[in-house]
Amino acid sequence: MSLQLTATVDERGVEVDLEIGEGETLAILGPNGAGKSTVLAVAAGLLRPDRGRVVLEGRELTGPGTWVPPHDRRVALLAQEPLLFPHLGVLDNVAFGPRSNGASRRTSHEAARRWLGEVDAADLADRRPRQLSGGQGQRVAVARALAAEPRLLLLDEPLSALDVAVLPALRQTLKRVLAGRTTVLVTHDVLDALLLADRVVVMEDGRVAEAGPTAEVLERPRSAFAARIAGLNMVAGTWRDGAVEGIRGIASEPAPAEGDPVVAVFRPSAVSVFTSSPGGSPRNALAVTVTDLEPRGDQVRVRAGHLAADLTVQAAAELDLVPGARVVFAVKASEVAVYRR
Amino acid sequence: MIPRWLYAPAAVGAAFLLLPLAAIVARVEWSEFFTLITSEASKDALWLSLRTSAMATLLCLLFGTPMAVVLARTSFPGQGVLRSLVLLPLVLPPVVGGVALLYTFGRRGLLGHELEVLGIQVAFSTTAVVLAQTFVAMPFLVVSLEGSLRTAGQRYEVVAASLGAAPTTVFRRITLPLVLPGLVSGSVLAFARALGEFGATITFAGSLQGVTRTLPLEIYQLRETDVDAAVALSLVLVVVAVLVIGFAGRQGRSLG
Amino acid sequence: MKKLVLLALVLPLVAACGSDDDGSSTTLTVYAAASLTASFEEIAAEFEAEHDGVEVRLSFGGSSDLVTQIQGGAPADVFASADTANMDKLVDDDLTGADPQGFATNTLEIVVPPGNPAGITSFQDLAKPGLNLVVCAPAVPCGAASQQVAENAGVTLSPVSEEQSVTDVLAKVTSGEADAGLVYVTDVQAAGDDVEGVEFPESDSVVNTYPIAPVEDSGEADLAEEFVQFVLGDTGQGVLADFGFGSTSP
Secondary structure: OOEEEEEEEHHHOEEEEEEEOOOOEEEEEOOOOOOHHHHHHHHHOOOOOOEEEEEEOOEEEEEOOEEOOHHHOOEEEEOOOOOOOOOOOHHHHHHHHHHHOOOOHHHHHHHHHHHHHHOOOHHHOOOOHHHOOHHHHHHHHHHHHHHOOOOEEEEEOOOOOOOHHHHHHHHHHHHHHHOOOOEEEEEOOHHHHHHHOOEEEEEEOOEEEEEEEHHHHHHOOOOHHHHHHOOOEEEEEEEEOOEEOOEOOEEOOOOOOOOOEEEEEEOHHHOEEEOOOOOOOOOEEEEEEOOEEEEEOOEEEEEEOOEEEEEEHHHHHHHOOOOOOEEEEEEOHHHOEEEEO | OOOHHHHHHHHHHHHHHHHHHHHHHHHOOOOOHHHHHOOHHHHHHHHHHHHHHHHHHHHHHHHHHHHHHHHHHOOOOOHHHHHHHHOHHHHOOHHHHHHHHHHHHOOOOOOHHHHHHOOOOOOOOHHHHHHHHHHHHHHHHHHHHHHHHHHHOOHHHHHHHHOOOOHHHHHHHHHHHHOHHHHHHHHHHHHHHHHHOOHHHHHHOOOOOOOOOOHHHHHHHHHHHOHHHHHHHHHHHHHHHHHHHHHHHHHHHHHO | OHHHHHHHHHHHHHHHHOOOOOOOOEEEEEEEEHHHHHHHHHHHHHHHHHOOOEEEEEEEEOHHHHHHHHHOOOOOOEEEOOOHHHHHHHHHOOOEOOOOEEEEEEOEEEEEOOOOOOOOOOHHHHHOOOOOEEEEOOOOHHHHHHHHHHHHHOOOOOOOEEEOOHHHHHHHHHOOOOOEEEEEHHHHHHHHHHOEEEOOHHHHHOOEEEEEEEEOOOOOHHHHHHHHHHHHOHHHHHHHHHOOOEOOOO
């Protein structure tokens, strides 16, 4: 195991035990106040747990009688906001890590340019932080964190403060640069977990409520939080002829290539239910068997395996839906987001 | 929106603060102004004031900056009490400061014997002036800087540390540049306070032309014998203070 | 209504600022040089004892400050100055009710910390190198006198500080910062055990005379004149002598 973290922080009621493999990305999901940030603080050396150990690549960072200060841990932190040093230009921001680790001015600038290139931000090198948009700033912050060549990367909701429009592209960038890096990703967004993480841990009330491979946890949620965030419809598969398992949607840039592993995501409320295929319509049609009906106020959630559709009570009654009924879920291609996995 | 009646007391307050300044300007003998402020004694006093205030500001920076950082960034038992005590010179009558310094650095003071052994005589020296000014000016720098440090927060410092920067690197490359506006305005305030120092100086340092008689002491002394010169020098001090405060305001804005 | 409230608020203040003369007593206000504090408090008490229903209100300060205040219209009935120069300012402005009269003299004395650590025995000793000598600034009366004495004695003084007042000189000596200072005989006496005095013969060459005069426009002109005569009389002179002042009559 690359990272082993056990920590008890009495004041915050947090007690966790996590392990992450070499090059693996672990997503920590959970509601506010569940203790996600506490875990990051313990790993980064910003918080000393009452009991516990942090071991990274065999080196004890925190433990009884051991305390490695934050700057010696090779653990980089990326927060919700870019937090670029306002008095330094973009290039110097990215060069900060190498420079602090003893690299010459020239070497560190070269490294900075290389990492800016990695996150598609080479053209921003000469800007000041205040001249950047939120998405650009976060790109630069990613480059800065990577340039420090950390052994562990901690991402604290890195996408949650950004404009929806820039999310897909930045997700893809993160996916690319996180590949093969030992990473802990704290997020609210199930899509981040799905696309960026190999495994997820769901935290509730300071404890790990559930853990496992991402798809497994989301498909068969056992914790309340996982069930709630898993409310999205997801179809995973490979990209063939512009569709995932026959479902067409809006693919985010960069567009997936033929045979790429992808996932199609859409909301239950975007799904219409028909008793027979609505011929001639541009919608995606999925033949399914109803497994369950769940009343939700003036709506009914119609479950068919791992897919769900939200209907009004009236519509559900008209369709005469019962478990075992064979129906068609239809969803417009414009309502389906397709991501590379 | 503010209630209209607020303007009346506000105007009275402003007049109360500004009228005395106007009165000084009105009282100046303009025909002799230049002669009065360029007398040997006046020039000596002005030059001494500028020199000692600059030196005091430097000492404030050297010792006040670390103090502000310790107060803003750490917590230890008794910190609140320490902060209050450190800020005491802000509200202490300067003459009390002078007496306190006398009992510290004076011949019979706490450190008097040690200093004497080292051959250092503080009382009646320019050093005494600088000490007195540093004593009253340092809290200004500490308060101003501590405020800036708290406003700036620690988030950038945490990020810098996570990028591998050792504490000294973080302090030099992140903390100091971030609080530079506070540092500049704090220094300017300290300089201005040092420039105006009177009570502690006259109690502790004495008064001798070119050695310990700063501008305020010169004005105080001239007041009895040459009122015109005292008024002219007062105006000089007012102008210097206005320049300093104006500079501080501009720096604060342009850096902030 | 508003005006009434305002008046109600302001009236007590005005009353407080005004005279508390309730008809049963008369107040005489005497402005006197700071060096006269102790002696004049005693003289005033004696004066009050002899004059039923008269209250003497004393205000002490630097002579030049007092002159400035009287010129500015301060309600003084009598002014006792520490030197003739300041009294002359009032005379020049026609602010005295009668010619000033000298009522006391004072001469300089060397003041040293208890035990006289620097071993000062003569005026010439004040010129010793490395000595921390503190004097009054030449601009103030005791400083001018010091300068004159030094000139008469043919001694060049190089003080480490020229203080604004006698009090400041004494403070430097009592705290032990200064090895010696030059102040008036009466100041040394008033300072008691905190200091020691060293007399020197050259002091006789500069005698400072204290003049007193009633102030023009005094509401109590007669009483003011009476007070002046009281200071010049046996009781006043006796008290002044007790405090170390010299007599003006040869």
